[in-house]
Amino acid sequence: MPHHGRKVAIVGVGYSHVGRNTGLTVLQNAFRASMDAITDAGLKPSDIDGVTQYGFSFESVTCWEVADALGIKDLAWYNDINGWGPAGITGLIDACAAVASGSAEVCLAYRSVSLTGGHSAGRKPPTHIPGDNQFTVPYGFISATQWVAMYMRRHMAVYGTKEEHFGAVAVAQREYASLNPRALMRQKITMQDYLSARYITEPMRLLDCDLPVDGAGAVIVTTAERAKALKQRPVYVDAWSFGAGHPYDWFQWPDLTTNGSIVASKYLWKRSQFKPGDVDTAQVYDGFTMLTLNWLEALGLCPMGEGGRFVADGNTKLGGKLPTNTNGGMLNIGRVHGISHVIEAVEQLRGTCGPRQTPNAKVAVATNGGGPMAGAAVLYRE
Amino acid sequence: MPDYDKPLPELNQFTKSYWEAAKRHQLAIAKCSACGRLNHPPKPVCRFCQSDKLAPQVVSGKGTIYSYTVTHYPYHPGFVKNGPYPVVLVELEEDPRVRIVSNLVDYKPEQLKVGEPVEVVFDDVTPEVTLPKFRPRAAAAARGER
Numbered sequence: 001m002p003h004h005g006r007k008v009a010i011v012g013v014g015y016s017h018v019g020r021n022t023g024l025t026v027l028q029n030a031f032r033a034s035m036d037a038i039t040d041a042g043l044k045p046s047d048i049d050g051v052t053q054y055g056f057s058f059e060s061v062t063c064w065e066v067a068d069a070l071g072i073k074d075l076a077w078y079n080d081i082n083g084w085g086p087a088g089i090t091g092l093i094d095a096c097a098a099v100a101s102g103s104a105e106v107c108l109a110y111r112s113v114s115l116t117g118g119h120s121a122g123r124k125p126p127t128h129i130p131g132d133n134q135f136t137v138p139y140g141f142i143s144a145t146q147w148v149a150m151y152m153r154r155h156m157a158v159y160g161t162k163e164e165h166f167g168a169v170a171v172a173q174r175e176y177a178s179l180n181p182r183a184l185m186r187q188k189i190t191m192q193d194y195l196s197a198r199y200i201t202e203p204m205r206l207l208d209c210d211l212p213v214d215g216a217g218a219v220i221v222t223t224a225e226r227a228k229a230l231k232q233r234p235v236y237v238d239a240w241s242f243g244a245g246h247p248y249d250w251f252q253w254p255d256l257t258t259n260g261s262i263v264a265s266k267y268l269w270k271r272s273q274f275k276p277g278d279v280d281t282a283q284v285y286d287g288f289t290m291l292t293l294n295w296l297e298a299l300g301l302c303p304m305g306e307g308g309r310f311v312a313d314g315n316t317k318l319g320g321k322l323p324t325n326t327n328g329g330m331l332n333i334g335r336v337h338g339i340s341h342v343i344e345a346v347e348q349l350r351g352t353c354g355p356r357q358t359p360n361a362k363v364a365v366a367t368n369g370g371g372p373m374a375g376a377a378v379l380y381r382e
Numbered sequence: 383m384p385d386y387d388k389p390l391p392e393l394n395q396f397t398k399s400y401w402e403a404a405k406r407h408q409l410a411i412a413k414c415s416a417c418g419r420l421n422h423p424p425k426p427v428c429r430f431c432q433s434d435k436l437a438p439q440v441v442s443g444k445g446t447i448y449s450y451t452v453t454h455y456p457y458h459p460g461f462v463k464n465g466p467y468p469v470v471l472v473e474l475e476e477d478p479r480v481r482i483v484s485n486l487v488d489y490k491p492e493q494l495k496v497g498e499p500v501e502v503v504f505d506d507v508t509p510e511v512t513l514p515k516f517r518p519r520a521a522a523a524a525r526g527e528r
Contacts, residue, residue, distance in 0.1 A: 125458050198454065
């Protein structure tokens with residue numbers, strides 16, 4: 001069942017400067033990425049009538065602040081999304097829904113992050129822990145690395161996934177990063193390098209984790225009709241979905257070998273005209289290597305439980321069956337929190353990725369999320 | 383123990399009974415009086431039948447390790463001097479769908495594994511707060527404690 005409403009396209013993409021400890025604020029970076037995307041589309045800020053963004057409450061910049069900086073005279077649609085959203089793709093999904101429904105004509109979606117605004121950076125260590133975290137933090141169970149490590153260990157116990165399978169994700173993605181001038185980590189690594197990296201929280205190693213940065217990414221969504229007259233080859237968004245499930249809790253979730261990706265994938269394929277076998281390139285979330293395996297499995301791009309072996313067999317590499325995270329992923333370009341997966345899918349479908357280009361890519365998936373929350377989209381070109 | 387420097391729970395009206403039971407060295411999970419399901423962490427309504435009649439139910443404290451991690455990077459200064467420490471996700475004997483995050487204590491390295499039978503022990507970390515932790519059931523058996 002397709003989405004009701006107007007056919008939508010991504011017509012512009014952009015990044016701010018992305019780096020470590022740049023001193024640039026989330027507003028500066030959101031503004032830069034937005035201007036870059038607007039210019040890429042051949043538009044002006046005055047053409048924008050919708051703005052949407054996802055951010056943690058402690059690490060975001062509001063639609064108002066960005067619209068104000070851009071000098072947008074008025075807005076027909078804006079949406080600051082906080083809470084347990086699936087990272088940067090949340091804004092893209094909201095923008096697609098807004099344009100498809102006629103709530104906006106040209107919608108900007110961005111995600112802006114900063115190192116200094118991160119989960120734990122620069123804050124005084126807490127002594128008393130409110131909410132659900134009072135049942136976890138007192139045990140030294142504090143970070144998303146530890147949460148995902150529980151999922152890794154369970155996947156290993158149930159499916160025989162090995163540490164080398166997580167390593168295969170890191171090695172394959174670094175190879176792509178070596179071909180991407182935008183990546184911060186570009187020196188190729190071997191499995192031995194991966195296995196020599198220190199444990200953060202077993203079985204998770206440093207090289208399983210994305211790279212925290214200051215930076216932002218932005219995309220522009222409009223109608224297919226309007227896209228015809230714009231500067232770039234349109235990339236259409238065929239279907240999109242959120243996904244989450246009961247219990248809405250990282251540790252009470254029924255089966256830790258899966259996550260919200262199975263819910264988002266179910267709705268995505270119900271709505272799309274395409275099937276898993278049609279996907280030419282996958283840009284799937286890689287906050288941690290485990291999450292990439294979860295997505296490959298949930299989307300039906302490999303059998304359930306086989307994600308590790310699928311990657312270790314070379315399927316996700318350049319020239320493989322399913323080139324995946326072809327910009328190097330957030331492990332290497334930096335954690336701009338998932339908007340980068342959308343941008344890379346667009347650039348692959350435009351055919352502008354140079355040495356890392358997937359030949360003749362026509363259909364791509366872009367996904368974000370880990371734990372019970374997920375978001376996904378199918379993109380294509382004609 | 384005034385020098386205890388790790389984070390502590392901040393009790394609220396829904397979590398108070400859990401921590402009060404721990405202080406009495408009991409593991410008490412919120413049980414729905416309407417449908418009988420255990421709910422954890424405790425909440426104002428039963429997530430399974432939406433009743434608001436939940437009451438603490440003392441459970442055996444027996445369970446099984448569902449998953450675990452050994453944390454090397456201390457995310458809180460209170461854990462710096464620990465060295466690597468195990469965090470376990472324990473499924474309860476009374477309802478394996480309900481899991482508790484805790485630390486494993488008094489264990490041999492080979493006992494830190496998925497499927498290991500464990501039981502609750504109580505760590506009185508401050509005069510006010512007791513943390514339920516878990517140890518392999520085999521550890522107690524070996525000492526002739528049961």
